[in-house]
Amino acid sequence: MNSGHHDGDDSAGQRGLLKRLGSVTAVYTVAVFAAEVLFFSIRASDRFLTTNNLILTAQNVAVLTVVACGATFVLITAGVDLSVGSVAILGEVVAAKTIINAGGSGWFDAALGIAAGIGVGVLVGVINGVGIAYLKVPPLIVTLGTMLAGVSAAQIITDGVNVPNRTLSRIGNGRVGGIPYIVLVGLGVVAVAGVLLHFTVFGRHTYAVGSNADAARRVGINVPGHLVKVYALAGALSGFGGVLSLARFNTTSIGGHQSDPLEAIAAAALGGTSVFGGVGSIAGTVVGVWIPGVLRNGIIILGVQPYWQGIIIGLVLVATVWFDQYRRRVAAGTGGLRRTRFRSTRTADRPAHQPIHPPTTTNQEGES
Numbered sequence: 001m002n003s004g005h006h007d008g009d010d011s012a013g014q015r016g017l018l019k020r021l022g023s024v025t026a027v028y029t030v031a032v033f034a035a036e037v038l039f040f041s042i043r044a045s046d047r048f049l050t051t052n053n054l055i056l057t058a059q060n061v062a063v064l065t066v067v068a069c070g071a072t073f074v075l076i077t078a079g080v081d082l083s084v085g086s087v088a089i090l091g092e093v094v095a096a097k098t099i100i101n102a103g104g105s106g107w108f109d110a111a112l113g114i115a116a117g118i119g120v121g122v123l124v125g126v127i128n129g130v131g132i133a134y135l136k137v138p139p140l141i142v143t144l145g146t147m148l149a150g151v152s153a154a155q156i157i158t159d160g161v162n163v164p165n166r167t168l169s170r171i172g173n174g175r176v177g178g179i180p181y182i183v184l185v186g187l188g189v190v191a192v193a194g195v196l197l198h199f200t201v202f203g204r205h206t207y208a209v210g211s212n213a214d215a216a217r218r219v220g221i222n223v224p225g226h227l228v229k230v231y232a233l234a235g236a237l238s239g240f241g242g243v244l245s246l247a248r249f250n251t252t253s254i255g256g257h258q259s260d261p262l263e264a265i266a267a268a269a270l271g272g273t274s275v276f277g278g279v280g281s282i283a284g285t286v287v288g289v290w291i292p293g294v295l296r297n298g299i300i301i302l303g304v305q306p307y308w309q310g311i312i313i314g315l316v317l318v319a320t321v322w323f324d325q326y327r328r329r330v331a332a333g334t335g336g337l338r339r340t341r342f343r344s345t346r347t348a349d350r351p352a353h354q355p356i357h358p359p360t361t362t363n364q365e366g367e368s
């Protein structure tokens with residue numbers, strides 16, 4: 001049996017393992033979300049399961065949903081982006097300043113502001129990608145640097161004060177058919193991100209890089225170039241998230257997105273995206289965003305101090321990552337045990353007097 005056949009078996013086995021892990025994680029995520037909804041439905045049925053409350057929750061999680069979609073792509077490549085919060089801050093600041101400098105009214109000015117906010121996000125994302133893929137600096141260090149630089153740049157642009165602007169207010173607070181525009185925009189981003197990740201070559205390459213970067217190189221994927229694209233996409237969605245935040249609250253806020261990196265990573269992880277790469281889905285991330293969103297909403301309804309929210313989410317995140325590691329160890333150990341048993345059986349079947357020779361590379365062996 002030749003080495004190429006071994007590589008094929010290992011690659012197929014790894015893909016099967018990742019699929020099994022993803023299926024188990026999806027069940028776990030849905031179970032956590034269902035338990036959460038059931039708990040608050042029982043404790044506060046008259047206030048929790050209402051149309052207005054669900055719409056309000058959807059509005060509140062819309063910005064984080066957009067940012068978390070970008071974080072999902074990065075995590076699937078086995079990377080991490082700590083700059084998403086500062087990019088959102090920088091995006092809303094650049095958007096607000098662009099709109100004001102363009103005249104401050106009308107859809108053309110709004111379009112310029114939106115493009116500027118997304119554009120600065122792409123720029124920071126490219127910087128992250130180049131630093132990680134070509135300069136070989138660890139993702140944690142590169143994105144930590146751009147996180148600090150992004151906040152400082154926003155403070156320089158605004159002199160450290162908030163910049164009010166209501167030009168995008170209709171997007172953030174208007175409704176069509178009773179559904180907020182910002183929710184529809186968030187759903188649009190989710191749909192596009194889902195198609196991009198699950199039904200395109202770009203998405204397949206993203207999974208391949210996260211599953212095994214060396215194997216991805218061997219099949220012809222430009223791994224460094226793809227990483228730059230992934231981080232640029234995450235930057236674009238973070239910048240757009242900042243624009244949506246400006247539309248929602250009609251002002252910039254330098255301190256408004258400081259927790260976004262952890263919340264985005266937590267949402268993706270809670271939704272089944274592995275922090276070790278190769279596993280994840282946009283649908284899972286959406287559920288992962290709603291888990292803390294519903295928790296935050298339920299805590300407020302029950303009158304519990306909101307400070308408990310961070311403790312609970314933190315514990316759930318740690319438990320999720322631990323569970324991910326545990327499942328990987330168990331699944332990998334089971335596969336290894338099966339291979340060991342198979343090889344032991346073949347060795348035991350060989351007569352004691354027969355010498356053990358290395359396998360030959362005949363066609364028959366290659367097909368077995």
